[in-house]
Amino acid sequence: MNTGRRVRTRFAPSPTGPLHMGGVRTALFNYLFAKKHGGDFLLRIEDTDQTRYVPGAEEYIIEALNWCGIHIDEGVSAGGPHAPYRQSERKAEGIYLKYAMQLVHDGHAYYAFDTPEELEAMRQRLTAAKVVAPQYNAIVRQSMKNSLTLSEDEVAKRIASGDPYVIRLNVPRNEEIRFEDIIRGWVSVNSAQVDDKVLLKSDGMPTYHLAHIIDDVLMEISHAVRGEEWLPSAPAHILIYRYLGWEEQMPRYAHLPLLLRPDGNGKLSKRDGDRLGFPVFPLNWTDPNTGEQSSGYREKGYYPEAFVNMLALLGWNPGTNQELFSMDELIQAFSFERVSKSGAKFDPEKTRWFNQQYLRKHSLHELALEFDKVLKSKNINRSQQFVERFCELIREKAHFVNEFWELGSYFFEIPGTYDSKVIEKKWNLTSSAAMNKLHAVFNQADSWDMSGINQMIAVVETGGDKVDKQLLRVLITGVSSGASLVEMMELLGKEDVVTRIEKALKALPEIK
């Protein structure tokens, strides 16, 4: 079974909306595995359900992968020797019909003419009869309208007259189907549990079951990596490979554990949106039909590296204590052997932690560049040196660059109000005397650096006036906590500090 061939993986989403983080992780694992083995990562768009097509979804998917640093070697947006990579376009070329007909010809598939009403009636009948698994299968099909029960003439007549029909897989009644999943090992299912899946719909479109198999083989996919929700239908897929005579070309399957909702039950779904208090999408998304907006990690201020790092560690681990991985390190370390079998709830708190880690990894130059956008929007102009030093002082308190302003706006604006709690408690005759003296000493300073500032404070204190640091902080910044006091004062500079204290001394209430 395809050992030793070039590793080629694919991510094959259907464009029914934005990609959620579970989808991103599936893409990531496909990508990591392909790159680890020097292979190719393809993007195929599975748009065979015309009723669920959402405009903009495909562009969203591509942009999201791009933001994450997951590069597409081949496929939609990248092109390649197996184009087209959109299934609707492949259908137009008659690719799927050909193989569906081959299956019918070989007796492995058949025409079925049952109407939706008839199918529904059948299910109700079976349910009423307490049949354990009501589905279109080897027994049920004998009483339905299909090319196995109808005469050849009747079938030909119906097709000729344009009766709608589907093509279904002819699943054997009782046969053990086994396949080896890379993550789960041998999985065994009796064909009695597998229904006669629709392969070709009445609109001529293939279903996922048929289309992905044909495309995987035609596109020379070596490993099909997908979510665990596909595990139950995998036996049907094995059958299709067999009936098409493609057991040699069949990719190895790897079914990934699902991403679960952090708040309790069920797999994470697109519908979770922002309801849980954190994004489930990589990028912002506005639904073109409902106008409903969903937030994304990018717009929330997460670094793609942090997002990817977090995702990689959900269901996979390196077997060491390392937690911070660049994409290259992930590629180096990745293997399916270390992918766990059970679903993972993800933790928004840890995601924040990852971002904090990356925030600290970025150079001051990079941070200053990012924060400069905020300053520009506020028409504030400061030297690069000032902004970089600011970032250095403020970043240890933040998880995101977009918190910098709230955390340290006082570096750029002279305060207009003063923390009332501190003032109430500490603003009195003695403290104001000390502040006045300090102001005078600062005003006469001829040099301005940390040790100088400390010395000046010491001078005032030796004179008998206790300098309350918290009060001083409030006079300068207006708030009771923030960056290291003396370092902050140094950065602000003598003029600014003196001005601020002066203003505060005037603005503060008369002393009782």
Added chain:
RNA sequence: GGCCCGUUCGUCUAGGGGUCUAGGACAUCUCCCUUUCACGGAGGAAACACGGGUUCGAUUCCCGUACGGGCUACCA
């Protein structure tokens, strides 16, 4: 309901029969650093779902039960 998959601290996980008094990370708590906040440092609390086997010995292997998840469409 049926079928399939799974089950180690609250969460992500390490662990493939003795080294487990079960390790790491996030979160949480305490202390130190800092007359602030945070960072950092030190420490604490916190888990092998249950019952049977197999074995000299099971967190590790097998079976059952419970629980969780997935699937059960002319959706993917």
